[in-house]
Amino acid sequence: MTLLTVAVVNVYGQVSIDEYRREVMDFSHTAESSKVATEAAEADMRVARKGYLPSLDMSRDAGYAFRDRGEVRQLDWVMRADITQPIFYGGQVRASAKRAEMLHSGAQSYEQSTLLGVLYDAEVAYWQLSKAETYLEAIGDYHDIVGSLRQVVARRFAEGYTSKSDLLQVESRLSDAEYQLSMARQQWLQALHRFNVLRGYEPTLQVVLKESILDTMDMPIRSDVEELIARHPDYMAAVAEREASRWSVKVVRASYLPRVGMGVYGLWQPATPNVKGAGTRVDGGVTISMSTPIYHFGERREAMRSARSDLRRSELTVEDVVDRITLGESDAWTNLVSTRERADAVRRNLILATENLDISTYSYHEGLATILDVLQAQLSWLQIYQNAIAALSDYALAISAYRYISTYQLEITN
Numbered sequence: 001m002t003l004l005t006v007a008v009v010n011v012y013g014q015v016s017i018d019e020y021r022r023e024v025m026d027f028s029h030t031a032e033s034s035k036v037a038t039e040a041a042e043a044d045m046r047v048a049r050k051g052y053l054p055s056l057d058m059s060r061d062a063g064y065a066f067r068d069r070g071e072v073r074q075l076d077w078v079m080r081a082d083i084t085q086p087i088f089y090g091g092q093v094r095a096s097a098k099r100a101e102m103l104h105s106g107a108q109s110y111e112q113s114t115l116l117g118v119l120y121d122a123e124v125a126y127w128q129l130s131k132a133e134t135y136l137e138a139i140g141d142y143h144d145i146v147g148s149l150r151q152v153v154a155r156r157f158a159e160g161y162t163s164k165s166d167l168l169q170v171e172s173r174l175s176d177a178e179y180q181l182s183m184a185r186q187q188w189l190q191a192l193h194r195f196n197v198l199r200g201y202e203p204t205l206q207v208v209l210k211e212s213i214l215d216t217m218d219m220p221i222r223s224d225v226e227e228l229i230a231r232h233p234d235y236m237a238a239v240a241e242r243e244a245s246r247w248s249v250k251v252v253r254a255s256y257l258p259r260v261g262m263g264v265y266g267l268w269q270p271a272t273p274n275v276k277g278a279g280t281r282v283d284g285g286v287t288i289s290m291s292t293p294i295y296h297f298g299e300r301r302e303a304m305r306s307a308r309s310d311l312r313r314s315e316l317t318v319e320d321v322v323d324r325i326t327l328g329e330s331d332a333w334t335n336l337v338s339t340r341e342r343a344d345a346v347r348r349n350l351i352l353a354t355e356n357l358d359i360s361t362y363s364y365h366e367g368l369a370t371i372l373d374v375l376q377a378q379l380s381w382l383q384i385y386q387n388a389i390a391a392l393s394d395y396a397l398a399i400s401a402y403r404y405i406s407t408y409q410l411e412i413t414n
Helices: 017-027 029-052 092-158 164-198 225-231 233-254 299-365 371-406
Strands: 055-064 075-088 259-270 280-291
Touching: 017 092, 017 164, 029 092, 092 164, 092 233, 092 299, 092 371, 164 371, 225 233, 225 299, 233 299, 299 371
Parallel strands: none
Antiparallel strands: 055 075, 075 259, 259 280
């Protein structure tokens, strides 16, 4: 069996990578948490927008005089309703609303980034399970090859055609193959557990993967870095945070500017004087309020300095995100190209190693080669097989990594 030979299995019940990604997305607590955070930011934005609208408040006060006041009742009360409309708050209402909008936009971008991370983790788990399955099959084949050779050597030893040393060498190699088979089975089970837990299934549930690292995979088209940065959710989130900080500066400044508001109030209280039988009365009026901060011992200056520092920090964060995306794209593309070259190389090497193993085994059966030649050919075949599995796995993961950094065809399904 070679790496280029793919067993034909019934496609019923197979799990494709797209299906698995949807299952992981539907189950992911991380994805759900990011959605909740976005919903909270949206609610905060709606609250901030309410600042433009008038507000209605009601207050109730009551008092009881301990001293007897003759005919005037000792119990007095008043109920008041106020409708207040902001007129000019130094631009604080608008700045607060705009800041909340930017924070909501940033939360949406962070959610997109989080969902991309969940999808990437799903692809990694899928390819790791495929790698573990392929490696387990390879070690199983290696164990069978050594076991078959052991039967031949044992028969030839019994017939007196080979030495005890040859038999011991093969038995030692068979024991090592059993050890490697146990390790490969453990790695496969661990990969299976992660695969199932990410989608909310029982860890030991058996699955059949529809795609494999053995499949031929086309390289994605390289993205334009400037376009990539402009649409990357991490960049958009950083920009939104920067703009929110910019509006925060205006919120702080507005807190120290004059304020003008208008209100309408209504009163319901006992008639004056508050004697028995006097009844109650309803009053009302219109108010205009004005307030101007004068001196707060340098509080405004320090508050503005803090807000501007936050703005500068967010500006530096945007620059850092740009550098990180640029570096990440370059590294991911280089890794993709390099792993593709290694994958092509090991495919050719595996064909040669398999042919060499067949020739060595046949020559030994015909008495034209020693047992050391066969064992060396087996080791060479296994090593190249392992290299091929590692290279093809690295190539599949490199494709996923580049798709993640470039958000290329990583569809977000809700």
